Amino acid sequence: MENSMSRVRIPKQKRGQETKRQIIETGLKLFSEKGYYRTNSKDIAEAADVAIGSFYAYFRDKKMLFIEILQEHFELISACLNKINFEDVMKMDNGRELISAIVENVIKAHEISPEFHREIDIAKNSDPDVDRLVSEYEKKILQNTVKMLHQYKEKIRVKDIEAAAVIVNMAVEETVHIIKFTKPNVNEMQLKNELIDMISRYLFTI
Amino acid sequence: MENSMSRVRIPKQKRGQETKRQIIETGLKLFSEKGYYRTNSKDIAEAADVAIGSFYAYFRDKKMLFIEILQEHFELISACLNKINFEDVMKMDNGRELISAIVENVIKAHEISPEFHREIDIAKNSDPDVDRLVSEYEKKILQNTVKMLHQYKEKIRVKDIEAAAVIVNMAVEETVHIIKFTKPNVNEMQLKNELIDMISRYLFTI
Amino acid sequence: MENSMSRVRIPKQKRGQETKRQIIETGLKLFSEKGYYRTNSKDIAEAADVAIGSFYAYFRDKKMLFIEILQEHFELISACLNKINFEDVMKMDNGRELISAIVENVIKAHEISPEFHREIDIAKNSDPDVDRLVSEYEKKILQNTVKMLHQYKEKIRVKDIEAAAVIVNMAVEETVHIIKFTKPNVNEMQLKNELIDMISRYLFTI
Amino acid sequence: MENSMSRVRIPKQKRGQETKRQIIETGLKLFSEKGYYRTNSKDIAEAADVAIGSFYAYFRDKKMLFIEILQEHFELISACLNKINFEDVMKMDNGRELISAIVENVIKAHEISPEFHREIDIAKNSDPDVDRLVSEYEKKILQNTVKMLHQYKEKIRVKDIEAAAVIVNMAVEETVHIIKFTKPNVNEMQLKNELIDMISRYLFTI
DNA sequence: GATGAATGAGGTTTCATTCAT
DNA sequence: CATGAATGAAACCTCATTCAT
Numbered sequence: 058m059e060n061s062m063s064r065v066r067i068p069k070q071k072r073g074q075e076t077k078r079q080i081i082e083t084g085l086k087l088f089s090e091k092g093y094y095r096t097n098s099k100d101i102a103e104a105a106d107v108a109i110g111s112f113y114a115y116f117r118d119k120k121m122l123f124i125e126i127l128q129e130h131f132e133l134i135s136a137c138l139n140k141i142n143f144e145d146v147m148k149m150d151n152g153r154e155l156i157s158a159i160v161e162n163v164i165k166a167h168e169i170s171p172e173f174h175r176e177i178d179i180a181k182n183s184d185p186d187v188d189r190l191v192s193e194y195e196k197k198i199l200q201n202t203v204k205m206l207h208q209y210k211e212k213i214r215v216k217d218i219e220a221a222a223v224i225v226n227m228a229v230e231e232t233v234h235i236i237k238f239t240k241p242n243v244n245e246m247q248l249k250n251e252l253i254d255m256i257s258r259y260l261f262t263i
Numbered sequence: 264m265e266n267s268m269s270r271v272r273i274p275k276q277k278r279g280q281e282t283k284r285q286i287i288e289t290g291l292k293l294f295s296e297k298g299y300y301r302t303n304s305k306d307i308a309e310a311a312d313v314a315i316g317s318f319y320a321y322f323r324d325k326k327m328l329f330i331e332i333l334q335e336h337f338e339l340i341s342a343c344l345n346k347i348n349f350e351d352v353m354k355m356d357n358g359r360e361l362i363s364a365i366v367e368n369v370i371k372a373h374e375i376s377p378e379f380h381r382e383i384d385i386a387k388n389s390d391p392d393v394d395r396l397v398s399e400y401e402k403k404i405l406q407n408t409v410k411m412l413h414q415y416k417e418k419i420r421v422k423d424i425e426a427a428a429v430i431v432n433m434a435v436e437e438t439v440h441i442i443k444f445t446k447p448n449v450n451e452m453q454l455k456n457e458l459i460d461m462i463s464r465y466l467f468t469i
Numbered sequence: 470m471e472n473s474m475s476r477v478r479i480p481k482q483k484r485g486q487e488t489k490r491q492i493i494e495t496g497l498k499l500f501s502e503k504g505y506y507r508t509n510s511k512d513i514a515e516a517a518d519v520a521i522g523s524f525y526a527y528f529r530d531k532k533m534l535f536i537e538i539l540q541e542h543f544e545l546i547s548a549c550l551n552k553i554n555f556e557d558v559m560k561m562d563n564g565r566e567l568i569s570a571i572v573e574n575v576i577k578a579h580e581i582s583p584e585f586h587r588e589i590d591i592a593k594n595s596d597p598d599v600d601r602l603v604s605e606y607e608k609k610i611l612q613n614t615v616k617m618l619h620q621y622k623e624k625i626r627v628k629d630i631e632a633a634a635v636i637v638n639m640a641v642e643e644t645v646h647i648i649k650f651t652k653p654n655v656n657e658m659q660l661k662n663e664l665i666d667m668i669s670r671y672l673f674t675i
Numbered sequence: 676m677e678n679s680m681s682r683v684r685i686p687k688q689k690r691g692q693e694t695k696r697q698i699i700e701t702g703l704k705l706f707s708e709k710g711y712y713r714t715n716s717k718d719i720a721e722a723a724d725v726a727i728g729s730f731y732a733y734f735r736d737k738k739m740l741f742i743e744i745l746q747e748h749f750e751l752i753s754a755c756l757n758k759i760n761f762e763d764v765m766k767m768d769n770g771r772e773l774i775s776a777i778v779e780n781v782i783k784a785h786e787i788s789p790e791f792h793r794e795i796d797i798a799k800n801s802d803p804d805v806d807r808l809v810s811e812y813e814k815k816i817l818q819n820t821v822k823m824l825h826q827y828k829e830k831i832r833v834k835d836i837e838a839a840a841v842i843v844n845m846a847v848e849e850t851v852h853i854i855k856f857t858k859p860n861v862n863e864m865q866l867k868n869e870l871i872d873m874i875s876r877y878l879f880t881i
Numbered sequence: 882g883a884t885g886a887a888t889g890a891g892g893t894t895t896c897a898t899t900c901a902t
Numbered sequence: 903c904a905t906g907a908a909t910g911a912a913a914c915c916t917c918a919t920t921c922a923t
Binding site for chain 4: 503504506507587590591594595607627629631632633635636639640642643644647651654655659660662663664666667668670671
């Protein structure tokens with residue numbers, strides 16, 4: 058009850074770091090495959106080839122594991138999104154090329170465990186801590202888009218750049234989602250093209 | 264699992280029908296509020312002011328309740344979406360007006376428990392039965408859009424109508440989702456306008 | 470988390486009352502035999518011939534069971550202690566007889582699960598809720614003694630009646646404890662006599 | 676369980692002795708503060724600033740630590756109790772003075788971690804090894820009192836000296852206990868006086 | 882000697898579901 | 903038809919103890 062502080066182990070030795078890594082990796086895998094609620098700590102520990110005690114040594118509970126995976130995931134995605142070279146992009150005088158680059162980049166970002174990405178939405182709703190985290194991240198992503206559109210301002214015909222950013226982000230995100238999870242009769246290439254068309258025509262007078 | 268003569272009761276008397284209705288209504292409410300996994304049958308029964316025994320008299324299990332609610336939900340949405348008078352719409356020679364009408368209609372459709380709609384995505388992933396159901400429904404909705412775009416074909420500049428339908432549907436759906444759940448700094452009107460702009464410019468050479 | 474209120478079942482049907490009784494009775498038995506910390510809910514449920522689920526239907530947790538048993542125990546003891554007929558006792562002009570009657574009465578009271586009584590002390594220390602409860606009860610018992618001594622005031626040579634009550638109560642309590650648990654070489658009768666002697670000589674000039 | 680060549684380390688170097696001492700000290704502190712069952716080995720090791728491995732190097736298990744502390748505690752108390760100079764005491768021809776000296780001495784003895792003393796009773800019940808140990812110690816203390824009363828025999832009016840010793844010991848012990856743990860409305864001085872009065876009047880015809 | 886990561890038995894608790902009344 | 907008590911599998915989590923470094 059009045060417990061001796063935070064109880065979670067911070068691994069100092071290499072062995073401990075590996076164990077924690079194992080659990081995180083396995084957690085990501087299982088959450089992605091079966092969803093948060095249908096995955097339990099025992100399953101994760103077993104699949105990670107680790108005793109259940111170790112699970113609770115490194116993570117206060119299942120939720121905390123999820124949150125750590127979440128943070129890591131966001132960092133990876135951010136890193137990936139930031140790889141885009143704005144200097145280069147801004148030099149493109151063809152708007153469609155810009156959009157294409159962006160879309161391509163987001164798709165690449167989502168290649169990092171797209172299944173997990175889907176879980177995030179679920180968790181967001183069931184836990185305020187997760188919600189806060191995700192919202193923060195989303196805000197950051199949005200800011201990024203806003204900034205980009207701003208730099209391209211004179212070529213863009215949309216007035217409300219904030220709103221445009223929201224719409225564009227959403228469209229890209231969801232198309233990726235469709236490509237990854239819904240297997241529509243429509244093929245990936247086609248879909249991507251239409252998306253790029255839609256956004257380009259929306260932003261630029263071509 | 265699904266033995267032919269399953270124990271579910273089909274209510275014939277008015278009392279039974281009311282009991283079942285109560286459970287469905289309450290289930291919808293609680294699933295929407297707290298999510299499928301965080302809502303338990305006892306809570307539903309209690310909130311519906313019904314004995315837990317009655318719950319299991321009318322529904323094989325929790326999942327079956329969800330599925331029944333799902334079906335009802337789809338029927339309601341479909342009914343709502345179909346209210347749009349295509350004859351009228353087709354007469355509009357302004358494309359933007361068409362899109363506007365459609366968007367407005369989808370928003371209206373989503374006014375029917377938007378929270379529950381969100382739950383659907385989650386459930387889809389965790390259960391194949393639900394997945395099948397939802398996919399079928401989504402296909403129907405998509406067909407609808409395809410049909411509509413077809414009728415407007417000569418005015419549309421997009422070649423691949425199937426893909427366009429997917430994109431358009433997605434964009435509308437998700438914007439509604441954003442409006443209902445994410446409270447962005449951008450206001451609803453603005454967002455709706457941008458959406459309509461985007462789709463119009465995408466489909467029509469204005 | 471934000472749970473539907475108090476969760477504990479209040480048995481309305483006879484069956485439920487019996488189940489709850491069973492658990493209480495078995496809990497008392499096991500706590501007495503093995504001590505609070507060495508008794509677990511599963512053991513209690515099993516010994517009570519009841520599913521573990523039923524245990525948690527009627528008691529929030531092990532502690533709550535303990536507290537309910539505690540309260541019941543106090544009520545029984547109180548009832549027993551109150552059976553002493555003060556009218557009669559006060560008529561005794563022999564002080565030793567008075568003390569004897571009181572001691573006899575306390576012993577009788579402790580015949581009600583003396584083992585459990587011992588557990589109380591333990592629990593008192595490990596839980597503030599229990600502590601509060603026990604302290605209240607002890608205060609009541611003390612008041613009773615104070616009242617009694619007051620009524621006998623003119624025959625008593627002790628000035629500080631409050632302190633005397635504390636001392637007397639303690640002596641009686643502990644002697645009973647010794648008789649029940651420590652098996653000294655000294656026999657019960659002897660011990661009781663010495664106790665009565667000690668208290669009589671303390672209170673009265675014989 | 677207790678295999679001959681048990682794995683416990685007997686510290687020979689100064690460092691080892693210090694480590695063991697640390698653990699004993701910290702164990703005493705934590706057992707006293709939170710009770711045996713609510714104190715766990717990891718907490719002790721941590722608070723003692725020692726690795727959990729060291730704990731189990733010096734003590735077979737948690738119980739063994741408790742027992743070692745117990746033994747040490749008894750030795751300290753005994754040493755303290757024996758400091759009383761019987762030659763001197765026996766010269767007192769005032770019985771009250773004798774009792775006063777004894778009580779004072781016991782109180783001093785209990786100043787040595789009174790909290791731990793309370794834990795002893797608990798442990799006694801839950802473990803036969805502890806029970807044996809404590810009983811032996813109690814017997815020794817009792818013998819001491821018996822011896823003392825014997826030496827004062829001609830001045831004492833009680834016949835059964837054994838029984839008297841039990842009663843007297845109990846009364847002193849428990850009063851100390853009350854003084855240390857129950858904070859009654861009655862003050863310490865008062866209580867001590869009443870205790871001395873009670874015992875004196877019991878033993879001597881004053 | 883000292884360290885702390887790892888273990889897993891066993892305790893606590895929840896909840897979907899059954900069934901006697 | 904309705905009721906709610908009972909069930910127990912399975913989730914969650916703790917902690918005494920071992921052992922490789």
